[in-house]
Amino acid sequence: MTMNNELITIYDILYKTFGPQKWWPGETPFEVIVGAILTQNTNWTNVEKAINNLKNAGVLTPEKLHALDHTALAQLIRPAGYFNIKAKRLKNFLDWFFENYSGNLENLKDIPTDRLREELLSVKGIGHETADSILLYALNRPAFVVDAYTARIGTRHHLIDECADYHQIQETFESNLESDIVLFNEYHALLVRLGKDFCKPTPKCNICPLNHLPHTV
DNA sequence: GACCAGGCACATC
DNA sequence: GATGTGCATGGT
Numbered sequence: 001m002t003m004n005n006e007l008i009t010i011y012d013i014l015y016k017t018f019g020p021q022k023w024w025p026g027e028t029p030f031e032v033i034v035g036a037i038l039t040q041n042t043n044w045t046n047v048e049k050a051i052n053n054l055k056n057a058g059v060l061t062p063e064k065l066h067a068l069d070h071t072a073l074a075q076l077i078r079p080a081g082y083f084n085i086k087a088k089r090l091k092n093f094l095d096w097f098f099e100n101y102s103g104n105l106e107n108l109k110d111i112p113t114d115r116l117r118e119e120l121l122s123v124k125g126i127g128h129e130t131a132d133s134i135l136l137y138a139l140n141r142p143a144f145v146v147d148a149y150t151a152r153i154g155t156r157h158h159l160i161d162e163c164a165d166y167h168q169i170q171e172t173f174e175s176n177l178e179s180d181i182v183l184f185n186e187y188h189a190l191l192v193r194l195g196k197d198f199c200k201p202t203p204k205c206n207i208c209p210l211n212h213l214p215h216t217v
Numbered sequence: 218g219a220c221c222a223g224g225c226a227c228a229t230c
Numbered sequence: 231g232a233t234g235t236g237c238a239t240g241g242t
Contacts, residue, residue: 040224046240047223081239085225127225147223192223201221 004176006159010210011183014190017209021189024137026051029105030062032138036130037089038080049079062103066094089125096123105139113141128166136188142181144173145188149195156199157210 001009025044026032031051038047053076054060059068068076074087094103096119101107108116113135120131128146135143146169154160160169177183198209 041222042224042239043222043241049240079239082237083239085237089225125225129224133223145223149223195223
């Protein structure tokens, strides 16, 4: 089986098993961006609590969030963990956003995806996964998001080399799949679902839906 | 109580 | 360049 066909087969199995995941869970693109930063190394349920705090405080807009001082912001996002560092990271993003694009997402629409990625990566606190999550799920750009689940599943099922870095893993998916925003959206979400439900750090994958594939471990 | 969760930057060697 | 560490809450 070619890598191309194998990746599509896996996608089909996951989609049939789990159905559409309806990502990203957020009401607006700006909320998606905030969630992408808050969910770094953190359970999503904790992020939801933090986002609800921001909503209840009426500050989940670029302007309001940018105007908030560090201590107030940190307290509101406390449930998401790492609240001091994440408050700084949100501020760093907002500083960049207002200095360069007037805090208006409309002003990003003519910027090429690769340049946008570079600019996002230049913001302290936004790494590869967060940048690509923002590109795909907030800005509707075709970027395949790689995270801990993608790496773990990819390694266990021999889709990628054990020591592959972010770019290599991303290339494996992007060069073997059609560059389709809807596909990238659903595929990453399905990998997260598989990771949460089956592909745990300590492998107990005997009921994993991918187990009958020739390359599975 | 240990382990894990949709990372990232920075220090040190 | 590789490896280690701090950041922190909340669920299982």
